[in-house]
Amino acid sequence: MRYISFTDEPSIAPDExxxxxxxxxxxxxxxxxxVPIGAVVVCNGKIIGRGHNLTERLNDVTAHAEMQxxxxxxxxxxxxxxxxxxxxxxxxxxxxxxGASYWTQISxxxxxxxxxxxxxxxxNQQITHPRxxxxxxxxxxxxxxxxxxxxxxxxxxx
Amino acid sequence: MRYISFTDEPSIAPDExxxxxxxxxxxxxxxxxxVPIGAVVVCNGKIIGRGHNLTERLNDVTAHAEMQxxxxxxxxxxxxxxxxxxxxxxxxxxxxxxGASYWTQISxxxxxxxxxxxxxxxxNQQITHPRxxxxxxxxxxxxxxxxxxxxxxxxxxx
Numbered sequence: 517m518r519y520i521s522f523t524d525e526p527s528i529a530p531d532e533x534x535x536x537x538x539x540x541x542x543x544x545x546x547x548x549x550x551v552p553i554g555a556v557v558v559c560n561g562k563i564i565g566r567g568h569n570l571t572e573r574l575n576d577v578t579a580h581a582e583m584q585x586x587x588x589x590x591x592x593x594x595x596x597x598x599x600x601x602x603x604x605x606x607x608x609x610x611x612x613x614x615g616a617s618y619w620t621q622i623s624x625x626x627x628x629x630x631x632x633x634x635x636x637x638x639x640n641q642q643i644t645h646p647r648x649x650x651x652x653x654x655x656x657x658x659x660x661x662x663x664x665x666x667x668x669x670x671x672x673x674x
Numbered sequence: 675m676r677y678i679s680f681t682d683e684p685s686i687a688p689d690e691x692x693x694x695x696x697x698x699x700x701x702x703x704x705x706x707x708x709v710p711i712g713a714v715v716v717c718n719g720k721i722i723g724r725g726h727n728l729t730e731r732l733n734d735v736t737a738h739a740e741m742q743x744x745x746x747x748x749x750x751x752x753x754x755x756x757x758x759x760x761x762x763x764x765x766x767x768x769x770x771x772x773g774a775s776y777w778t779q780i781s782x783x784x785x786x787x788x789x790x791x792x793x794x795x796x797x798n799q800q801i802t803h804p805r806x807x808x809x810x811x812x813x814x815x816x817x818x819x820x821x822x823x824x825x826x827x828x829x830x831x832x
Binding site for chain 1: 773
């Protein structure tokens with residue numbers, strides 16, 4: 517008799533696991549011809565909010581993946597603070613989304629690739645909440661490649 | 675026979691007129707026991723979006739007056755840009771709302787009272803769109819008094 521040891525299974529770090537879920541959301545946006553950015557909010561190991569960019573479909577600049585994931589997570593929890601939660605998002609949040617994260621008091625933000633043009637970290641002053649830990653570069657290449665291919669395809673069409 | 679001359683009527687500057695409409699929205703929030711902030715978006719002299727703070731009622735930190743007014747205005751126009759519009763808001767937008775205004779490319783932001791704690795202008799770097807003109811201090815006392823009275827009442831209850 518042979519017991520299966522789960523330690524034999526290929527393991528995946530939690531941050532990579534949840535970033536993969538955010539990437540799945542980005543791919544939903546891609547299928548809708550939206551800029552492919554996706555996000556999930558995780559609390560105690562459970563995904564409690566998901567979102568993907570819908571700015572074109574909704575004609576609404578506020579319909580970023582993070583904003584929708586925040587709203588969904590708060591709706592799930594029944595309260596507006598996300599103090600013990602982590603946001604996973606494929607691309608560095610913009611100033612609007614980082615500003616929203618301040619109000620949620622979220623514990624962690626984990627993002628894939630930097631956004632050199634509109635990412636919040638280009639601002640030197642504190643935008644996120646002081647208690648929010650920031651982690652970057654998780655599955656960075658996968659996240660960035662989705663964006664690069666999207667814009668290359670857009671440019672080749674125009 | 676006496677013709678009525680409209681120039682005899684007490685006149686009101688357009689910015690004050692529309693700020694009064696934003697104040698009406700703030701009072702709707704107040705009646706709901708929400709932090710009393712209101713906003714309207716104006717295009718060619720017409721109010722095309724209204725909003726008041728609903729963060730408590732909706733359990734959603736993103737439900738600021740400005741965000742709702744942006745979404746309503748874009749919905750009215752059928753496009754996500756508000757290039758020829760003015761946002762009137764009773765209190766200086768926070769970083770989230772100012773970040774949202776960047777994406778709308780709105781022409782003007784007119785606000786009543788400054789928010790020394792979370793107002794976007796405490797950040798030295800550009801948060802709003804370069805083409806967005808900022809005007810402050812319109813009906814400042816009325817806008818600030820609504821807030822002061824709200825928080826005084828909250829404190830006296832706690």
